[in-house]
Amino acid sequence: MNNRTLPETRVQNWIGGSRRTPSEGQVHLVSNPATGEQITEFHESTRAAVDEAVTAGSDAFDSWEDTPVEERIQPLFEFKQLLEEHQDDIAETVVREHGKTLDEARGEIRRGIENVEVACGIPSMMQGGHLQNAAPDIDETAVRKPLGVFAAVTPFNFPAMIPLWFLPYSVATGNAFVLKPSEKCPLTAQYLIELAVEAGFPDGVVQLLNGGADTVNALVEHPGIAGISFVGSTPVAEHIYESAAKHGKRVQAQGGAKNHVLVAASADLDFAAEQTVSSAFANTGQRCLANPVAVVEDDVYDAFAERVVDEAANMIIENGLGEDTDMGPLISEVHRENVLSYIDTGLEEGGKLLLDGRDSDLPSKGRFLGPTIFGDVDPDATIVDEEIFGPVLALVRAKDFDHALELVDRSDFGNASSLFTDRGSDAKRFRHEVDAGNLAVNAGTAAPMAFFHFGGRKASFFGDLHAQGEDMIHFYTDKSIYIERWLNTQ
Missing domain, CATH: 3.40.605.10 (Aldehyde Dehydrogenase; Chain A, domain 1)
Incomplete structure (x- = not known):
């Protein structure tokens, strides 16, 4: 030092x-x-x-x-x-x-x-x-x-x-x-x-x-x-x-925040999956611009879920001082226990674990937890509604783009949201209809540059x-x- x-x-x-x-x-x-x-x-x-x-x-x-x-x-x-x-x-x-x-x-x-x-x-x-x-x-x-x-x-x-x-x-x-x-x-x-x-x-x-x-x-x-x-x-x-x-x-x-990714049927799924994993698990999920919920159109849901799990399963979880580390620990043992309780709640409410971070290859010391992904989560589930502030991603299936927009905008929070699409018409609707202060199209994190204000709405x-x-x-x-x-x- x-x-x-x-x-x-x-x-x-x-x-x-x-x-x-x-x-x-x-x-x-x-x-x-x-x-x-x-x-x-x-x-x-x-x-x-x-x-x-x-x-x-x-x-x-x-x-x-x-x-x-x-x-x-x-x-x-x-x-x-x-x-x-x-x-x-x-x-x-x-x-x-x-x-x-x-x-x-x-x-x-x-x-x-x-x-x-x-x-x-x-x-x-x-x-x-x-x-x-x-x-x-x-x-x-x-x-x-x-x-x-x-x-x-x-x-x-x-x-x-x-x-x-x-x-x-x-x-x-x-x-x-x-x-x-x-x-x-x-x-x-x-x-x-x-x-x-x-x-x-x-x-x-x-x-x-x-x-x-x-x-x-x-x-x-x-x-x-x-x-x-x-x-x-x-x-x-x-x-x-x-x-x-x-x-x-x-x-x-x-x-706080409970930001949503919206993955449209026209999205580049490889890119969307990589960006979603980066957004959800960067900083071990402890950031207000994380996207811990992904709402995915039904036509591409299964293919997207497979890519997200593959991407997250390869993350290296170690002390953050290592140059190859992808994800470090949670801030405290108390917070880690709180995140674990949300995983239990997700299971109790019928969520299906596609990737269980509790079973990851974790260091023996410290407050570590691996990336955790739930699939086919009910839009009304606790892990969709409440801020977890940890490495937990919930995948929600939407019937079509209209339904996806509706699900994204139901949140009590309005900090940020990201859309992955190849269609300008989708982007225009997203921009006008989603009530959040920071919006991004084909970017996993809606982080404004310093010469723009950092928005936030609702709760x-x-x-x-x-x-x-x-x-x-x-x-x-x-x-x-x-x-x-x-x-x-x-």
């Missing part, structure tokens, strides 16, 4: 320009999912620590908001360079505390860096607009202004990428920023904040608080926080949305403005309208 990282036995906060080691509050243990070995432990950040960070952020905001925007983005350029220089070490940190493969970790970091690149364009993105002679002898101008201290509460499944959905935009628009990462993966976030501080942001502009639910609630309720960004499960997203709104804050809360999102792209400019700023008339024209 690079010598800029902190010792693994110490998880620290970063408050007002200095490292702090919490010594009170609940103790959180962090272990390697691939080995079960404990990596580190740390104490929860108390309300006093939250108040100290918010105060430091508010003090920093007073001068940071008045810093010329061209100067504000200079540390971002340096931050991007540092992220690229350290991406291999960051990736290794991600693998050891999360479990995903090295390739997945590297890809995650690359997607995060894309957001830093987009945020470097803030000088043009923040321009509000001007209208001459909006009324007789009156010109009007919209001016974007930052709002203060923002916080982001980020999940374990993308500990490097998701913080970078928020941090670059918040500070580039002139706000101070506090990151509260998942207590399961604190070391990656710590690495990111160390690099951000090294990049040259003033004390208090970028801060880090570690902790769990109590720390989150303290941030949500603190009067000095202008807004909260959250990514996680739907129940917690809904709670944060309601609580933050109650306390007068801006809030964007991204929840997958609570709020008005999404992560990434132009939505972030609107979220982190407000417009003041400046009306100007000069009575003396001499």
